[in-house]
Amino acid sequence: MGVDFATWVYLPNFDLFARTLTFYPVASQPGGQPFPARGIFDTNEIDVVGMNSEIITDCRTELDIFMPEWSVYPVQGDIVDIPWEDDVDGGLFQVADVHGHGNAGGELTLTLSRYEQGRTLGYFLTKPQAFAVGSPDIPTPDISVT
Amino acid sequence: MLSADINSCSFIIRDGILDRLKQVPTFQSVKRWASTPMLRVQSQIEANQIPYCAVYLIEESMGPDGDANHTEPRFLHTVKLGFSVIITSTDDTAAERNLDSAHWTIMNLLTNERWSKFPASGVWNNGEPIRIEGVTRGSRKHVFGNRSINNETPLAELQMDLTVTHRTSFPPIIPDTLNRVHVTVAYPWPYDPNTQESFTVQYDLEVLGAFTANDYSTLPPDWNNAKPVLTVS
Numbered sequence: 313m314g315v316d317f318a319t320w321v322y323l324p325n326f327d328l329f330a331r332t333l334t335f336y337p338v339a340s341q342p343g344g345q346p347f348p349a350r351g352i353f354d355t356n357e358i359d360v361v362g363m364n365s366e367i368i369t370d371c372r373t374e375l376d377i378f379m380p381e382w383s384v385y386p387v388q389g390d391i392v393d394i395p396w397e398d399d400v401d402g403g404l405f406q407v408a409d410v411h412g413h414g415n416a417g418g419e420l421t422l423t424l425s426r427y428e429q430g431r432t433l434g435y436f437l438t439k440p441q442a443f444a445v446g447s448p449d450i451p452t453p454d455i456s457v458t
Numbered sequence: 459m460l461s462a463d464i465n466s467c468s469f470i471i472r473d474g475i476l477d478r479l480k481q482v483p484t485f486q487s488v489k490r491w492a493s494t495p496m497l498r499v500q501s502q503i504e505a506n507q508i509p510y511c512a513v514y515l516i517e518e519s520m521g522p523d524g525d526a527n528h529t530e531p532r533f534l535h536t537v538k539l540g541f542s543v544i545i546t547s548t549d550d551t552a553a554e555r556n557l558d559s560a561h562w563t564i565m566n567l568l569t570n571e572r573w574s575k576f577p578a579s580g581v582w583n584n585g586e587p588i589r590i591e592g593v594t595r596g597s598r599k600h601v602f603g604n605r606s607i608n609n610e611t612p613l614a615e616l617q618m619d620l621t622v623t624h625r626t627s628f629p630p631i632i633p634d635t636l637n638r639v640h641v642t643v644a645y646p647w648p649y650d651p652n653t654q655e656s657f658t659v660q661y662d663l664e665v666l667g668a669f670t671a672n673d674y675s676t677l678p679p680d681w682n683n684a685k686p687v688l689t690v691s
Contacts, residue, residue, distance in 0.1 A: 351580040360604040363542040364514045366495030369502070371608040406548055409608060423608050430547035431508045432556040433484050 318380055318418025326352065331397045332391045333375075339407075340387030346393075351422070352376040353394060373405065375422040376415075379408065386410060386422055403427075467506035467588045467624055468518050468537045474576035474588075475539065475567075476513040484563040485511055492542075499544065501611040508613075511560075514540035523625050531539060532627040536594065543616040550602065553614035559602050560616050568593070589624060596620045638662050 315321070330350040337344045353375055360368040375392060379385070386392075386407050394402030405424035412421040460470045476493055479485055490499070492512035500507045516538040543560040547553035551623035567573055575587040598618035603609045644656040 355610070358604065358609050360501070360609050360613060362495070362499070362544065362601075362615055364495045364512070364516060364540050366499060366542065367491070368499040368544065368611075368613060370604075370613070371502075372608050373610040384578065400598045405610075406612075424610060425548065425612050426610050428546050428548050428612055430545065430549065430552060430556075431487075431489075432545045432547055432552070433487055433509055433543070433560055 315417075317416045318378070322378055322418045324417075326350065329401075330378070331394065331400070333395070333402075334393040335386070336391035337384065337386070338386040338392070339364055340384050349377065349381065351378075351392075353400075372423045373426075375405075377420050377422065379418050379420055382420075385420060391427060392422070392424060408426055459577055459579050462578040462583040462588065464580070465578075467578075467583075467626060468515060468535055470578045470588045471590060471622065471624065472513055472515045472539055472577050478567060479511065479513065479564070482563055482567070484559065485509075501544075501546070501613060508544055508546055510542070510544040512540075512542040513626055514542065516540040523627065530627055532630040533625065535624050535626060536621060537624070538619055538621050541616065541618040541620070543618075545614050546612050547614060548612045550612075550614070553602070553612070554600055557614055557616040561598050561618055564618065590622045591625060591676065592623050594621045636663060 329351055329352045332348060333353075334346050334349055335349045336346045353372045355372075356369045358370050358372040360370050362368055375394070377386070387410060388407055390407040392405045392407065395404065396402055404427040406427045407422050408418060408425040409423035411423070412419065415421065460473055462470060465473075472493065476491065480488075480491060484550075488509045488511045490510045492510065493514065495512070495514070499510050515634040518535055518537045520533040520535050523534045541564055543557060545553060545556055547556065574590040576589075577587045579585060586606075596619060598616060601615045601617055603611075603613050639661040640658055641661065642656055642658045645654065646652075649656070
């Protein structure tokens with residue numbers, strides 16, 4: 313007889329560790345209504361290496377969900393709103409990846425990307441802005457005709 | 459303004475470009491400027507260090523300017539300048555468009571009529587601006603997050619570089635000028651000191667004025683200002 317991971321292992325863990333969330337199935341169920349759900353939220357530090365080996369401090373955030381509780385599984389692009397709960401921060405996230413299908417029976421791992429409108433540059437290029445470089449403070453010759 | 463007596467031409471160019479970028483409206487929303495990767499970039503929302511913009515002096519190679527063994531050391535410097543612009547956006551299309559805008563803004567700095575000149579004080583350059591001679595290559599790419607793209611913050615980075623060239627020369631400073639020569643004449647050869655008396659002639663190398671040499675230890679190696687000066691009197 314095989315091990316029923318979903319019932320024997322994952323369910324008790326979800327009862328203990330899962331926190332509440334609101335799921336917006338904007339990609340998996342377009343037009344569908346948001347609904348409450350639960351999942352095990354986990355964040356670990358991760359470094360992103362930039363151009364000149366500069367280190368960008370970031371993290372890898374995952375949400376484990378209990379598959380028997382879901383009729384339609386999340387897909388990339390869905391939105392998850394995890395409220396502040398029990399003194400633990402949450403946030404608004406977009407599902408960036410879905411993997412570990414089943415995890416030996418009953419659990420899906422969602423990799424989350426923080427949902428941001430954007431911290432971008434102030435302007436897109438237009439001619440007047442592009443040439444407003446300012447003076448590099450180099451004298452140019454004056455021509456005097458006498 | 460940096461001094462060419464203290465900092466290298468390549469450093470002055472890098473610093474000048476960084477200062478100019480700070481004036482461009484496109485980059486007014488930048489939260490953190492950098493010239494080295496020494497400090498980590500805090501990407502979490504509360505840290506608020508993004509947008510991030512850096513201009514790096516990535517590497518510099520120096521080849522001979524002309525024949526290497528014909529004159530004082532002269533170098534053609536090839537300087538690789540790196541531009542890193544980091545933004546965040548969940549919308550990858552908007553992010554890419556924004557990075558491309560950053561790239562194009564940097565490229566358009568080259569349309570400024572004085573883009574190649576960088577003011578610098580100092581005796582070394584006689585107060586003249588440092589000049590970029592040419593731009594020999596460039597490259598760019600857009601990078602979204604880490605290699606696995608599993609980091610939480612939707613990062614997007616413009617990784618761009620421009621390779622520029624400029625020249626330097628390091629002429630010698632000669633404090634011991636030739637003023638007098640003594641020539642001893644002994645004739646005929648083979649010379650017999652018992653039969654022929656030798657004599658010595660002193661040649662004074664007369665000059666129209668006097669050579670004066672500055673204290674070598676206190677001067678930067680600049681040809682125009684530190685070489686012996688001929689004063690006509």
